[in-house]
Amino acid sequence: MTSFHTIKWVEPGQVSMIDQRRLPHEVVYNEYKDPTSVAGAIKDMVIRGAPAIGAAAAFGLALVPVHDTSGDVAKVQENLQKAAGILRQARPTAVNLFWAIDCIMTAIKEADFETVAELRDVVLGEAQKIAQEDIKINYSLGSHAQPLIPDGAVIFHHCNTGSLAAVDYGTALGAIRIAHEKGKKIFIYVDETRPRLQGARLTAWELKQYGVPFKVVADSTSGFYMQTQKVDLCIVGTDRVAANGDVANKIGTYNLAVVAHENKVPFYVAVPKSTIDMNTLSGELIKIEERPPEEVTHVGTWQITPDDTPVGNPAFDVTPAKYITAFITEDGLVYPPYEENLPKLFQ
Numbered sequence: 001m002t003s004f005h006t007i008k009w010v011e012p013g014q015v016s017m018i019d020q021r022r023l024p025h026e027v028v029y030n031e032y033k034d035p036t037s038v039a040g041a042i043k044d045m046v047i048r049g050a051p052a053i054g055a056a057a058a059f060g061l062a063l064v065p066v067h068d069t070s071g072d073v074a075k076v077q078e079n080l081q082k083a084a085g086i087l088r089q090a091r092p093t094a095v096n097l098f099w100a101i102d103c104i105m106t107a108i109k110e111a112d113f114e115t116v117a118e119l120r121d122v123v124l125g126e127a128q129k130i131a132q133e134d135i136k137i138n139y140s141l142g143s144h145a146q147p148l149i150p151d152g153a154v155i156f157h158h159c160n161t162g163s164l165a166a167v168d169y170g171t172a173l174g175a176i177r178i179a180h181e182k183g184k185k186i187f188i189y190v191d192e193t194r195p196r197l198q199g200a201r202l203t204a205w206e207l208k209q210y211g212v213p214f215k216v217v218a219d220s221t222s223g224f225y226m227q228t229q230k231v232d233l234c235i236v237g238t239d240r241v242a243a244n245g246d247v248a249n250k251i252g253t254y255n256l257a258v259v260a261h262e263n264k265v266p267f268y269v270a271v272p273k274s275t276i277d278m279n280t281l282s283g284e285l286i287k288i289e290e291r292p293p294e295e296v297t298h299v300g301t302w303q304i305t306p307d308d309t310p311v312g313n314p315a316f317d318v319t320p321a322k323y324i325t326a327f328i329t330e331d332g333l334v335y336p337p338y339e340e341n342l343p344k345l346f347q
Contacts, residue, residue, distance in 0.1 A: 002163045003209065005029075006052050007059065009128065013066035015059040017047045020164055024205040033067060035060040035083035042090035042097070045196070049165020050239045050275050051134050054096030057087045058127035061104045065120035073113050080108065080123070092287045093248055093316050094239040095277045100130055131167045137272045138169040140330040145175035145235070148268060148328070151184045153232040156222060156260070158191040159250035160202035161237030161270065171237040171270035173203060175328065180212045188214040189225055193250060195295045195313065219252050226263035233266045235328075241269070241276045245321030245338025246283025251314055257323035266325040273329055273345055283318035291315045 004027065010016045014031040015038055022028045030046060032038045038060030041047050047056050064083050068076050084101050091097055107126045113119040149155070155176060162173030169177065179186050188207060193199035200216050207214045217225065225231055234256060240248040247253070247269055260267040280286060293311035297303055305311075327334040327342070334341050 002168055004163070005168075006049075006164050007047060007055050007131070007167060009059055009062070009124070009131075013063060015056065015063065017041060017056065018164070019046050020048060020202060021046060023164075024201055032060075033063060035063055036086055038063070039086045039090040042087070048198070049160065049170070050094045050096040050237070051138065051166035051171070051272060052164070053091060053094050054100035054274065055127070055131045055134060055167050057090075057097045058100040058104055058130045060087050061101065062120075062124040062127040065116055065123055068116050068120075071116055073116055073119055076116050076119055077108065080105070091289065093289050096239075096272075096274055099274045103130060134167040134272070135169060137274075137330040138166050138171060138174045139178070141171060141270055141272060141328055142169060142175040142178040144330070144332050145268070145270060145328045146179060146182065148233060148235075148266070148326075148333075149175065149179045149184060149186065150232065151186075153179070153184065153186045154189070154230050155186060156189045156191070156225070156231055156234040156256065156265075157203060158199065158219075158234075158236045158253055158256050159193045160198040160206070162203065162206045164202050164206060165237065171272065171328075172235040172268075173206060173237075175235060175270055176212065177210050180210055186212065188212060189222075189231070190214050190216045191219050191222065191252065191256065192216055193252060194219055198250065219255070222256050223259045223263070226259060226265055231263070231265050233268060234260045235268045235270060238269050238271050238275060239316060240280070240286055241271055241327070241342070242280045242283050242286060243278045243339065243342060244282045245324060245327075245336070245342060246286075247319045247321070247324060248283060248286045248288070248316045249319065251317050254317040254319045254323075257319045261323050267323055268326055268328055269324055270328040273331065276329075276342060276345065278343065278346065283320065286316075286318060288317070289315040
């Protein structure tokens with residue numbers, strides 16, 4: 001386990017999250033007692049990363065029966081439905097959020113409850129299960145990635161996909177961490193990941209905690225380094241995978257994948273099965289979140305553009321399946337053709 005926690009349940013009924021907006025300068029934990037504030041934390045990116053968002057949504061729902069004062073099972077179930085609706089609106093692209101909510105809501109549909117206490121135990125139990133399984137899933141995923149990471153590997157990474165993006169370990173960065181723990185001498189090029197700088201702020205901070213050698217580089221430099229330096233592979237995470245293998249991930253992922261393809265560098269996507277959306281046939285159907293313009297016009301509180309500058313700020317882009325060498329999942333590696341091989345994960 002890491003020396004910090006991204007998200008955890010704190011008795012008698014709070015959700016504790018590290019405030020990722022304050023990193024790397026301050027390590028601050030916020031506590032939340034109601035699902036609306038948890039939804040706000042997801043929307044405002046106190047917490048981010050597909051697996052972590054799923055756990056946050058699950059714990060957000062658990063707060064409803066824990067803090068109920070009515071003692072009315074029907075009323076609590078109604079409030080859970082309302083909370084689920086609020087949480088679903090927090091981040092539209094990350095499929096884990098919807099998956100976690102559906103897990104909780106399915107569990108309460110399949111049982112009859114005589115008391116709110118019984119309902120509370122089921123909801124909180126499901127939320128804790130989602131969080132604990134996330135740790136196991138990501139460690140398994142990272143272990144399956146090890147044959148792809150040779151000793152001495154130089155790796156390009158985009159955004160943040162480590163413990164800060166999950167309950168622990170994470171996806172792509174989890175695989176890197178495990179390689180380091182196994183004694184492999186690896187080196188990481190960390191894309192700064194504009195405009196929110198998750199690479200420069202968060203991934204760099206995490207890698208320093210683990211003692212992994214790295215260098216932060218501008219997003220636009222990947223082509224230069226692949227042309228002029230040894231780069232063995234790229235590994236990224238994702239917020240949603242479509243049934244055909246298209247990937248929606250942090251803006252700039254598509255650029256990195258195209259450059260990797262041009263330079264014959266393998267491009268791997270580390271993804272838990274819960275992030276694979278077999279109901280979405282292609283990336284064209286994935287809703288792309290538009291973030292506030294201030295993320296582009298400002299660095300912190302400092303405005304870097306003229307007043308009234310028009311801004312486009314998509315949070316994600318879609319990388320076509322043809323650029324992806326393989327998916328790394330908790331059940332092993334998946335290679336093309338993805339429309340044929342991804343469904344096998346769920347059989």
